[in-house]
Structures are given as C-alpha cells and as structure tokens.
Amino acid sequence: MASSAMDDDSDDEMDQFMEQFKTHKYKNAFDENNWEEEFDKIPLFMKSAPEEFDSKTHPDLACLQSIIHNDDRPPEEQASGLKDEGNEYFKEKNYKKAITSYTEGLKKCGDQEINTVLLTNRAAAHFHLGNMRSALNDAAAAKKIKPDHLKALIRGAQCCMQLQHFVEALQWCDAGLKVHPSDKKLQELRAAADKHKRAAERDARKAKAKEKKACSDKEALLAAIKERGVKLLRPEQPLKRSSDSEDEDGGPAVAVLDGLDSQEATGARVFLDEQGSLHWPVLFLYPEHQQSDFVSAFCDGSSFIDHLGVMFGEELPPWDTDKKYLPQNLQLFFEDEEKETLYEVEPTTLLLKVLWHNRCFVKAGTPSFIVLAKGSPFCKQFLTGRTVERL
Incomplete structure (x- = not known):
C-alpha cells in the first residue's frame, strides 16, 4: 500500500509539471512562422554556408570548420572531410568552392582511393563551370590511378564530346565498355560520339572536295585570262612602263x-x-x-x-x-x-x-x-x- 501511494504522488507531480506547458510558452522555441529560417542558422542543418564568416559571427560553424581542417587529424581523415565539404558545395551548385575543397583534399594525403574520388568530383565541378580541358585533365588523372573508375571514364568521354574531339570520346567509351560492358551511359555516349565523328568526316570530305573544285576553277579561270592576254592589277599596284x-x-x-x-x-x-x-x-x-x-x-x-x-x-x-x-x-x-x-x-x-x-x-x-x-x-x-x- 505504501508503494502504491508513492506512485500516485509521482503521477500527480508529473501531471502538474506537464500542465505548466499549457500556460507557459517555452521562451527559446522557434517561431512557427519562420522555423525554417531559424533551422538554417544552425550549422548542422544549414543548406548553404555563408559566403564569409568568422568565429565571432558564426562561432558554431567556425568550430565545425576547425574540426574539418584540423591538421592534427590523420591525413586520410582530413582529405575525406574536405571531400565531404566539397560535395556539399557541389550540391549547392557552388562549383568554385567545391573545386577549392577538392583541391585542398588532394594536398592532404596520397590515398589512391580518396584521390580518385577527389579528382573525379573536381572534374565534375569543372565540367559544370565549362572548364572542359581542366575537367578532362582531372578525369584522365583519375583514370590513371584507377583505370576502371566508371565516373572518371564517363566524365572523360563527356568532356571530349563537348570539345568535339569525337575520336578521343570513342577511345574513352571503348576503354570504359571493356570493364563496364553493360553501362547504358557509356553506350549512349559511344553511339553519339560515333555519329558525330561520321558527320565530321563527311563534312571534312565535302569541304576538301569543295576546296579542290574551287582551286581547279581558279586555275581554269586564270588560264583563260592569261590566254586572252588580260592584264590584272591590284588596286594599289602601279602600272608598268x-x-x-x-x-x-x-x-x-x-x-x-x-x-x-x-x-x-x-x-x-x-x-x-x-x-x-x-x-x-x-x-x-x-x-x-x-x-x-x-x-x-x-x-x-x-x-x-x-x-x-x-x-x-x-x-x-x-x-x-x-x-x-x-x-x-x-x-x-x-x-x-x-x-x-x-x-x-x-x-x-x-x-x-x-x-x-x-x-x-x-x-x-x-x-x-x-x-x-x-x-x-x-x-x-x-x-x-x-x-x-x-x-
């Protein structure tokens, strides 16, 4: 009976405690009208980082940044953290900052797996900025480390397509299809590269034939002029005596x-x-x-x-x-x-x-x-x- 009385007292106290929330609002609660904005101020929930910040304006964010860039951590951990940071910038379409993070990550360690991902991700950021040659160089560097890396192979082919280097695009696709024969993206890229290559070769043949005909026509024209004894002068050329x-x-x-x-x-x-x-x-x-x-x-x-x-x-x-x-x-x-x-x-x-x-x-x-x-x-x-x- 004594135990039962104590349980009842505890329940009463809990009920009284809960009743307080009905009459007293929590002072530090988010406003229901702008709770999303408030959440975005918390580093862990931020959708995008401020362009510029320091320890005074955003101490929590500065703390997280210091953890990411803490030189006391193992190099692999630092590189991985920079990779994640770059990925967040990439999601925000802030490709320039993403490139900076990936580049810093590449300086941290020699881990081949991490470097392959960093290079491939940086190639993607360059690609979205229109830096096709830089993107191609990164894709080639990633492929050199890991020849069967699918994303690097696809990105290399895409860069070659954008640069209109269709023969090279075919080479990237063929290299990829050897190790990923069923990849649809590579198959589509190869078909497109082959189509453009054939069109470019056809246009080159037409241009060469046109140039050859124009040259032949000019030779015939000049021969006809010479046969008639016509004397031609440039506008600035003086007459002969x-x-x-x-x-x-x-x-x-x-x-x-x-x-x-x-x-x-x-x-x-x-x-x-x-x-x-x-x-x-x-x-x-x-x-x-x-x-x-x-x-x-x-x-x-x-x-x-x-x-x-x-x-x-x-x-x-x-x-x-x-x-x-x-x-x-x-x-x-x-x-x-x-x-x-x-x-x-x-x-x-x-x-x-x-x-x-x-x-x-x-x-x-x-x-x-x-x-x-x-x-x-x-x-x-x-x-x-x-x-x-x-x-």
Missing part, C-alpha cells in the same frame, strides 16, 4: 593574277562559264553627272552596245534631264593612267578586244569605262588638253 609590258615572246604581259581576290562591294567577280566565256563585273562612269552604272556579268564575247542599248533604251536615267545620253550619241573611253591617255572605244566593239589591248589594265578585277554624251559642252571641256587615241 610600256617597255616592261611584254613577255619574252612579245605577247601582252599578264600582271598579278591574284588581283582577282579584290572585288567590288556587290560581291561580283569575273567567272568562266561552261562555254569558256569570261564574264566580268564592269563599271561605267558618267563624270558629267557624277553617276555610275555597274554590270555584274559582262560577257567578253558581247559588245558594249548590248548593255548601253539596255541602260539607255526606252527609259533614260532620271539624271539625264536633257535626254542627251542616247545609245547612238555616246562616246566610250578607257583610261591609261600611266600615259595619261584616253582610248576611245566604239560601242560595237567586243569587250574581249578592249581587254586584249596592251594599254588596258584591269584594276581590282573590274574593268571601268568613261561614258560621255557626244558633242556636249561637258564632253568638249572634258577632252580638252587630254590625249585621245582611237582603239
């Missing part, structure tokens, strides 16, 4: 064939058609009105009147208010800058005949001609004091 303008065989000299590389802003340039005719971009200048016309493809077997008849046919240009520039009323010249001479060209003349002339030089791949209205006051003034010869 008449005494220097012939080859040893007495024929017209062909100057600087690579002058074809200069072209008008329109993008037009001389080309050779399937029938063997050359088509030139030709510029017509009208100094009286400071105007010009541009024919992008003037066949060297065509005459000037073929184009002038179109340009000054039924509809005259708006700047010709006096209607003087009629096909039958035009004078055409090309200029020899070195001799300061104008050569008059009959509109019925073929372009080929003009370009063959030993004093006709083509600058920047574009023959140019001056057009005047015959007998006009401007024409007489323009020709005064100039040497004019007929073609």
Whole structure:
C-alpha cells in the first residue's frame, strides 16, 4: 500500500509539471512562422554556408570548420572531410568552392582511393563551370590511378564530346565498355560520339572536295585570262612602263593574277562559264553627272552596245534631264593612267578586244569605262588638253 501511494504522488507531480506547458510558452522555441529560417542558422542543418564568416559571427560553424581542417587529424581523415565539404558545395551548385575543397583534399594525403574520388568530383565541378580541358585533365588523372573508375571514364568521354574531339570520346567509351560492358551511359555516349565523328568526316570530305573544285576553277579561270592576254592589277599596284609590258615572246604581259581576290562591294567577280566565256563585273562612269552604272556579268564575247542599248533604251536615267545620253550619241573611253591617255572605244566593239589591248589594265578585277554624251559642252571641256587615241 505504501508503494502504491508513492506512485500516485509521482503521477500527480508529473501531471502538474506537464500542465505548466499549457500556460507557459517555452521562451527559446522557434517561431512557427519562420522555423525554417531559424533551422538554417544552425550549422548542422544549414543548406548553404555563408559566403564569409568568422568565429565571432558564426562561432558554431567556425568550430565545425576547425574540426574539418584540423591538421592534427590523420591525413586520410582530413582529405575525406574536405571531400565531404566539397560535395556539399557541389550540391549547392557552388562549383568554385567545391573545386577549392577538392583541391585542398588532394594536398592532404596520397590515398589512391580518396584521390580518385577527389579528382573525379573536381572534374565534375569543372565540367559544370565549362572548364572542359581542366575537367578532362582531372578525369584522365583519375583514370590513371584507377583505370576502371566508371565516373572518371564517363566524365572523360563527356568532356571530349563537348570539345568535339569525337575520336578521343570513342577511345574513352571503348576503354570504359571493356570493364563496364553493360553501362547504358557509356553506350549512349559511344553511339553519339560515333555519329558525330561520321558527320565530321563527311563534312571534312565535302569541304576538301569543295576546296579542290574551287582551286581547279581558279586555275581554269586564270588560264583563260592569261590566254586572252588580260592584264590584272591590284588596286594599289602601279602600272608598268610600256617597255616592261611584254613577255619574252612579245605577247601582252599578264600582271598579278591574284588581283582577282579584290572585288567590288556587290560581291561580283569575273567567272568562266561552261562555254569558256569570261564574264566580268564592269563599271561605267558618267563624270558629267557624277553617276555610275555597274554590270555584274559582262560577257567578253558581247559588245558594249548590248548593255548601253539596255541602260539607255526606252527609259533614260532620271539624271539625264536633257535626254542627251542616247545609245547612238555616246562616246566610250578607257583610261591609261600611266600615259595619261584616253582610248576611245566604239560601242560595237567586243569587250574581249578592249581587254586584249596592251594599254588596258584591269584594276581590282573590274574593268571601268568613261561614258560621255557626244558633242556636249561637258564632253568638249572634258577632252580638252587630254590625249585621245582611237582603239
């Protein structure tokens, strides 16, 4: 009976103690509205560490950090702690800090297993930052320590894919599949690498064939120009003296064939058609009105009147208010800058005949001609004091 009375007293005391919680709130309890924020201030429950902290602002966290970086612990334990720290940063997507932790871990010990993981994890952090070469170097270092490490093999293949080194990606995949033949990730990476490799090889073949054709076309073009005796000049190249303008065989000299590389802003340039005719971009200048016309493809077997008849046919240009520039009323010249001479060209003349002339030089791949209205006051003034010869 005495024992039973004592038990009843104990129960009463416990009931009284519990009743206190109904009327008195715990002063240090978390607020129900911001308990998650409060939890995040406790080091063990933090989702992410503050960017900067010290022992005064976060003493508990500083204490945990000192435990992790305690140099008195065995090196393997220190490296493992830094690995875990790096993994936490990695989860927070703070890859730069993760790399720092993994790097510090690698300095701590020579344990091959831990170092393999640290290198592979650092490769992953570099990969997410876009540092593909650093990631590849770490994956290669991990593979050197442990050739069958799956994560290192996958990461190495992924880095090679990003760098578009598809042959190397295949080598990483093949090395991985030897020891992990059923790994789906490696199988997928290998299929993708093989597909890209084949596409790259196909594109390279097409580019080589295109380059070969372009080279062949250029050789044929230059041969056609040389056969016609056309003389090309770069824009900045001075004209040759008449005494220097012939080859040893007495024929017209062909100057600087690579002058074809200069072209008008329109993008037009001389080309050779399937029938063997050359088509030139030709510029017509009208100094009286400071105007010009541009024919992008003037066949060297065509005459000037073929184009002038179109340009000054039924509809005259708006700047010709006096209607003087009629096909039958035009004078055409090309200029020899070195001799300061104008050569008059009959509109019925073929372009080929003009370009063959030993004093006709083509600058920047574009023959140019001056057009005047015959007998006009401007024409007489323009020709005064100039040497004019007929073609």
